[in-house]
Amino acid sequence: MTKIYFLRYPKETSSQPVIYHLIQRYEVEFNILKADIRPQRDGIMVVELKGQKEKVTDSLDYLKSLGVQAERLAGKVHRDENKCYQCGACTGICPVAALYIQRPGMEVIFDPEKCTACGLCVPVCPVRSMEISFDPMSDTTALA
């Protein structure tokens, strides 16, 4: 199973080789999509976890034991359906086709499961209907 998670590291854990232990002990595949972790500071990481279901669950438990909050990323990215008027401008920009056109009706679909929270869609949407409920690394250089 492959799922994308949003991790928040507390200050105390941010200097530890957490990912190394996860890979060694739980045999999960890691794909780091975004990370902002600095010593003595809170940090965030967006990771894709791939592995057997139990192992992924165990690795998430291990993270929790270290005080790392782990949430499904899908819950952190949201489209305001009242704002979106289905124009499709986002679909040319989304790099992972989480925003895509469903043919033949040409409806604009958002699939939060595929979203990596890169944030490119946020300023491209003419009515600002896309919301990421964490600060996407608080700088725009990562988005450019």
Added chain:
Amino acid sequence: MSDPKQESKFEVNKTYAEINARIKAGEAVVVTADEMTDIVRQEGPVEAARRVDVVTTGTFSTMCSSGVFLNFGQTNPTIKAQKVWINKVSAYAGIAAIDIYLGATEPAEHDPLNQVYPGDFRYGGGHVIEDLVAGKAVFLEAKAYPTDCYANTKCKKEITLAEMPYALLCNPRNAYQNYNCAVNLSDKIVYTYMGTLKPNCRNANYCSAGQLSPLLNDPLYRTIGIGTRIFLGGGVGYVTFRGTQHNPGAPRGDNGVPTRPAGTLMVQGDLKKMSADWLRGVSLRGYGTSLAVGLGIPIPILNEDMARFTGVSDEEIFTHVVDYGHDYTNGIARHYGKVSYAQLKSGEIEVAGQKVPTAPLSSLPGARKIAETLKGWIQSGKFHLGEPVDNLPSADFSFNPEK
């Protein structure tokens, strides 16, 4: 009425009055432009013209050259407003004492514009229009020089649309008949009114409802003219003149449909009867603000030519690929190939041998909903067709009898 019919070159001849009588009696056959495409394909234009009375169209997209005339009501003492802002967005006040025009692309005062590139343009005239229609209170400020009849020099007040004596949506150029497909052939990203375009032609944006679009279903403006009653912003509006940049002389295909941006419409309607669902303030990154307008036009099927026109399909409507990285801003008239709306809607086109993913900027689900809504209004007898009092400038055209 019988004389003109005998001279007619058409097999089917209907008048506006006949169609309106059928609408009144609840007998009119009304279909959307999507449905008409199938009907004409199956039955041919003559049969389709016999059977169908009205074809409804729709488009819902960003349309610059939109705005509102407002009369904001007098103050005591009275004022002859010289400078006016609504929610910090400047309106043009040089019309009369308290008449103003607020345009969709006017940014808010103190907006950093593109000084922080690319600018966000979070709020502007289009957003004010949406807020007004949504019933929100807006903050109006006016400055004036005093006169003997208008002594007041300033005014600040919260006001809602309902409190204004008069509000007219008046869009000098809407419903563009076809538009460019935009790509960026330069080596850096560009932020345009056609959206964000990646360098080296890595995406292509287009902006038309294609076979549902009003002017693509009446390509020679044979029924859409001055006085045509339309769906505008969720309410009822009218075509009042040709729009700015109306260009009937654009190149056309065998079906009469232009392959370049061509006709445009000036439209008006009572803002107070419109809905924020169909008038949306938009922010185009790096470009500015604007207004997304929902617009639909009923096309009377007066004869088999109108059936042929409204039977047009996305496969038969073409546009050109234009470079917005260098050519457009430098006024270079050059294109990189012709593509059909069927190709554009498929999600991929080919530009100079390279496969390029496409994205629409015009809402197809919105356009379809407008065509359906208009169809419902006509079927229920509450919307009648307006017969143009004058036509828009057009071009010579007749169908090739061989085909």
